[in-house]
Amino acid sequence: MRRVEHVMGFPVSLRVDDEDVPGSAADAVFGWLREVDERFSPFRPDSEVSRLDRGELSESGVSADLAEVLGLCEHYRVATGGAFDVRLPGRGLDPCAVVKGWSVQRAAELLRAAGARRFVLNAGGDVVASGGPWRVGVRHPEHADQLCTVLALTDGAVATSARYERGDHIIDGRTGRPATGLLSLTVVAPTLTEADSVATAAFAMGAEGVEWAASLDGCEVFAVDAERRVLRTEGFPTAGEPSTAA
Template identity: 35%
Template sequence: MALLRDAKPLMGTVFSIAAPDGVDGGRFERAWQEACDLLWRIEQIYSPFIPDSPVSRIRDGRFGPGDLDEQADLSAAEAEDFREVLGLCAQLRRESDGAFDAWAVGDPPNFDPSGAVKGWAAERASALLVERGVTAHLLNAGGDVRLRTDGVATWSVGVEDPHRPENILARLEIAEGAVASSGTRQRGTHIWDPRRRRPAEGIAQVTIVGPDLALADGYATAALALGGRARRFLADLGEGGPYQGCIVDDAQGVWWTEGFEQYAPALRGLLRPSAGHGGDFQGTFGTSGG
């Protein structure tokens, strides 16, 4: 099936969209522009690289999280959204035992919610697209994707090998949900271990599949920072839960949770399981088995 596509630079990365061409082209363009406007506004609020953004003002002590309602550049709804993001960051810190900590990013440590905000923003943009009639789409947020379908077809997502990026090692068949990865191939040791105060090491890439991109992205970041403890973290996460993961280590060893196989049945029985993704997902759309 042919796809409508577009891409725009936003939030320090590239957001792109693909949608089945059954949707009206004008509706697609209007909905996509509205989603991009939303993402632009989110960037103005949460970017630590914009000197006068609310996040930058928190970082340099001009105000605290308890003063959100007093900020003239935040609407009441945006202040409430900010509290939601703070709650998301607190949840990720708690569930990862501090491996994800938005309050201890970098050296010296400071507040930077970017590791949670990108996925959260993509979820908001995806929900807006659905509201505007683009119900089936793949929204790619700098390599992490939110997938929605019409209830009949599925997305086939090609996954790269971080050690041999020219190879597609597996295809994930997903009707609805999110796929997020953290890895060192694209941006080097960009993941900071807040507990040991140094870059994460030992793992080349972590891929998480689940219902929500904000949590999937945060879990992938935390697992990469955990290094040798990542398997236990993902095993606990995947046991009876909706989030499943796959790890590729620096020595090219691969491990995945049992539930990950439901998205990539070709993994079963492989001596060298395929996994991982550090760059852009390659998505196609069609009926299951087609």
């Protein structure tokens, strides 16, 4: 089974190699992601996030899903000393950095519940994989047609935060300025909820975020800093390709 749709502002591709998984499983995955976009997008004025931001909802009155997301946001705000913050001064509530990984991980759990054991779900370059090993390329932070490393992913997730797609869009909440200490940072973790949130939170911290992310249980890190030096944890699952940014 293979399927690609544009959801939440980026392409989402699904590949399932199990022959007995029904097509309804893919329907459930993309239906869930569309629901997430409707409920949690800060760019939709009628979303639950927008209504909370305008004060039309109290935090005690939000859905269980949004409460979970906001709890994750607060966890990473505290863990990074405020570098990661979804409530920046002068900006509306924007939990997208957590919502993406959290929702795609939930979609992967829908696949497993439907009997899928060997699959890859790729959401705008952030990947949940099962039944590998799968080879996942990490884009070079300065050259779109090159990879800076390839990793082998069996059961787990990988996410990258970088400046190459949207410029200096990740803000260090401690300073209110764009985080510029890194060119890209990739995290491998057991779930995409962790991988995506940790990658963004660590990127917001700048160079010190590499060591912070590497200290977390289950996380392996590959980063390229502003001086184009490669920083990689010993357990990062490279698949044998050169891992330089030069």
